[in-house]
Amino acid sequence: MTEGAALAAAIERTRAEVAALHAELVRYGLVVWTGGNVSGRVPGADLFVIKPSGVSYEELTADDLVLCDLDGVVIPDSPGSSRSPSSDTAAHAYVYRAMPEVGGVVHTHSTYAVAWAARGEEIPCVITGMADEFGGPIPIGPFAVIGDDSIGRGIVETLRGHRSRAVLMQNHGPFTIGASARDAVKAAVMCEDAARSVHLAREAGPLIPIPQERIDHLYARYQNVYGQDGDDRR
Ligand SMILES: O=C(CO)[C@@H](O)[C@@H](O)COP(=O)(O)O
Numbered sequence: 001m002t003e004g005a006a007l008a009a010a011i012e013r014t015r016a017e018v019a020a021l022h023a024e025l026v027r028y029g030l031v032v033w034t035g036g037n038v039s040g041r042v043p044g045a046d047l048f049v050i051k052p053s054g055v056s057y058e059e060l061t062a063d064d065l066v067l068c069d070l071d072g073v074v075i076p077d078s079p080g081s082s083r084s085p086s087s088d089t090a091a092h093a094y095v096y097r098a099m100p101e102v103g104g105v106v107h108t109h110s111t112y113a114v115a116w117a118a119r120g121e122e123i124p125c126v127i128t129g130m131a132d133e134f135g136g137p138i139p140i141g142p143f144a145v146i147g148d149d150s151i152g153r154g155i156v157e158t159l160r161g162h163r164s165r166a167v168l169m170q171n172h173g174p175f176t177i178g179a180s181a182r183d184a185v186k187a188a189v190m191c192e193d194a195a196r197s198v199h200l201a202r203e204a205g206p207l208i209p210i211p212q213e214r215i216d217h218l219y220a221r222y223q224n225v226y227g228q229d230g231d232d233r234r
Pocket residue numbers: 034035036037051052053054055085086087088107146
């Protein structure tokens with residue numbers, strides 16, 4: 001296969017994967033109307049694909065996704081290039097530039113995570129599922145304007161060197177990163193689950209902290225032993 005054909009195949013695979021992952025946001029109840037987006041880095045290229053802005057998830061096909069370079073500039077004459085890319089394109093692009101290990105970025109307006117973001121309160125790590133997945137609390141990021149790279153800078157400042165793959169941007173909502181777009185969607189699903197469980201627990205009584213050494217142990221086991229060898233983060 002020529003280099004050009006290999007790149008075209010990688011773009012096609014990423015388009016198909018990212019289009020299918022938007023359906024997962026709907027399946028897990030993480031989005032209302034069109035308020036969320038998934039992007040995926042094209043492996044081996046300085047490119048990513050992202051949802052067009054304000055397009056219904058039911059209508060979204062692989063060719064509707066917008067192909068961008070790592071500055072967030074739409075690649076002219078590519079499928080989907082006639083549409084405006086997601087409002088969060090510059091934010092996603094900033095993350096891909098700053099964090100080469102990131103293969104996918106997700107944003108949702110999932111209800112409980114947004115409620116924590118509205119209070120500007122991090123989600124404390126009081127359930128083993130959070131220790132497994134996030135290795136500690138889910139942090140709050142700064143308030144940031146929508147449309148430029150401010151959100152991206154907030155994501156990177158908050159998550160660089162942090163175990164969590166989710167950040168709650170203050171007064172806005174969750175942004176998650178992952179080794180792949182699927183991994184970032186998983187983080188968005190788990191973030192909302194943690195936000196809901198901890199919110200409900202705290203309404204019913206005091207939260208019981210998990211000692212740090214227990215959190216560390218749970219995180220190490222889940223990251224290295226849980227699941228299968230081929231999993232995205234192994
Ligand atoms: O939160 C916002 C805008 O307020 C966006 O992230 C969200 O509505 C999704 O926008 P896009 O449809 O991706 O442009």
